[in-house]
Amino acid sequence: MxxxxxxxxxxxxxxxxxxxxxxxxxxxxxxxxxxxxxxxxxxxxxxxxxxREVLFGGSALLRDLLTGAVAEAPADASPLDAVAAALEKAGSLLQERHPYARRRQAAIEANEELLERELVKLASLADALATALRSRGVAAPEASVAAETGIAIFRSAYPLWVAADDSTQLPDCIRAAFATLRGLTAPE
Amino acid sequence: MxxxxxxxxxxxxxxxxxxxxxxxxxxxxxxxxxxxxxxxxxxxxxxxxxxREVLFGGSALLRDLLTGAVAEAPADASPLDAVAAALEKAGSLLQERHPYARRRQAAIEANEELLERELVKLASLADALATALRSRGVAAPEASVAAETGIAIFRSAYPLWVAADDSTQLPDCIRAAFATLRGLTAPE
DNA sequence: AGCCTGATGTCAGTTCATGACATCGAAAGA
DNA sequence: TCTTTCGATGTCATGAACTGACATCAGGCT
Known part of the structure; x- marks a missing residue:
């Protein structure tokens, strides 16, 4: 016993x-x-x-998922495509725990300190993404910008998904945010 | 007395x-x-x-500068252009205090808690930028993505500038990071 | 059996953070 | 000028977050 x-x-x-x-x-x-x-x-x-850390036990898992997905992206995928693929994959994982994500996010948003910790975790995900991109041969500046941009996209999409009803799919939200970005940076 | x-x-x-x-x-x-x-x-x-807050007294100033610059950007400037202009203006302000910025950044990077706080301040700058963009009539999703992307750019450029010698200009670093982003999102 | 390991408990101490109340120059008005 | 009010600071007390040192003891190993 x-x-x-x-x-x-x-x-x-x-x-x-x-x-x-x-x-x-x-x-x-x-x-x-x-x-x-x-x-x-x-x-x-x-x-x-x-x-605070008691709410962030899963972030190591998420990091591994993201870096793994970047590493396994097709060789001809652009940096931003690789990041997008990784984020959508992570989105699928989170999708499975929508109710849990909602409770957790409600707690986080209600408290400044928890918000801080969440941002740190996201920043460390950005670092991990940049490192994974460099391992694919992407130059450092491009890797950094692509990774930070990816996290920026996620930060735009995630709150929408959390607030949305159960039928909304996080990967779709992420795809939509990427499309918005491409619209913003496209030549007029 | x-x-x-x-x-x-x-x-x-x-x-x-x-x-x-x-x-x-x-x-x-x-x-x-x-x-x-x-x-x-x-x-x-x-x-x-x-x-921690003792190192972040200037962030309110920075926020006002950014939102003001976005508000005063030319009416025909795109959201991302307005953000870029605001960031370069903020960059000029910081440029004047390069030595101070270096000491401060060294302290911040040496401690996880301070790093957390810095990220929170950057996130609040992103929120302020998004709000300022919406005041210009930019739709919410575009405003959010443009603001978050701007901060992502800043996060890429700022460490390079802090580590660089005194002749390096922060606005130049920011412009370069924006150019990198446009390269990444440009059609092949 | 005897030893070791590792997760947990116990206890004491430091530092962060906050509330309640006291102090006393200075500014402002009668 | 006298008096009142105000505001920045000090003092004291307390709770809660963390940390280090050492104790405990079931289960596995030899």
Missing amino acids: ARWEPNARGRLEDAALDLFTERGFDKTTIAEIAQRAGLTERTFFRHFADK | ARWEPNARGRLEDAALDLFTERGFDKTTIAEIAQRAGLTERTFFRHFADK
Whole structure:
């Protein structure tokens, strides 16, 4: 028989999102999260570097997905095409968890500190994308701009999807945002 | 005779940047910053919402400059042109403080929390740009994408300028990044 | 059996952040 | 000039976020 209940990390994540939703991030203490998960405050900090990080456990996964997709894009795909393909793939993954994404996003948007952390995660995704592009032989400036632009697109599309009804597909939103960008930069 | 030394806020900003440079953000306590500025910890928090904010007092200025520049762009300028013009104007302002920008950026890049705050400020600049574009009659999706793209450009250009020698001009870096973007999105 | 490992617990301490109230020059009005 | 009000700062107290050091103990390994 195991000494402890399994999946402490997952229990902490669930407890945290529940409490943030109920009473907000600020009004929730780590002791409360830990208690609801049947653990102690100290153990929380063994699983998450700080209080906010408990909502961002999935971002490493997303990063791997994006870099993998860029690496596997057709050899003749342009940098921006590769980025677009990667973002749409990531969009498909997130699509599967629309209800969860909504709860999580509501909590994030209700709190400045969480918004900060989200932006950092997006920026690190941009870095990962740029690195993946360079591995394809894309020059550094192009890689950086393409990656940052991709994240800019995502930042435009994601809130629309989160706010939309369940039938709206995130990959479609992303495609639409890319089309908008091409319209903006097209010669008159 | 004044009851207190003038410019408490500025003294706190100077003391903070000095200490962050000397021993790093983490190893600096607010009590130390306040003491060096001849004030108390409590007063620090009357001037800045938290410890990081002491490095970001200028961002409101930058936001006003950007929104003003967008508003004053020629009526026939495209959204992206208006954003580009605003960014170059902001670039000129920052150019005047290259040495300060370097010290500040070194401190920021040495600490994850400060990096977070910087990203938030950039995101709020993106929001401000988008709002200014909508005031010009630009539709919401175009405004959002143009603004986010502009900030993406800035994020690509700014580190290059900070790392470059004193003769490098930030507006030039921004123009170059825009040119890179147009190259990326141009039809083959 | 005996040892080791690793996830968790316990406890003490530092720092960040905020609320409540006190202080006292200076500006403004009677 | 006297008095009042105001605003920037100080003092004190407290809660909550984090961190380091050490203890515990089931399960696996030899």
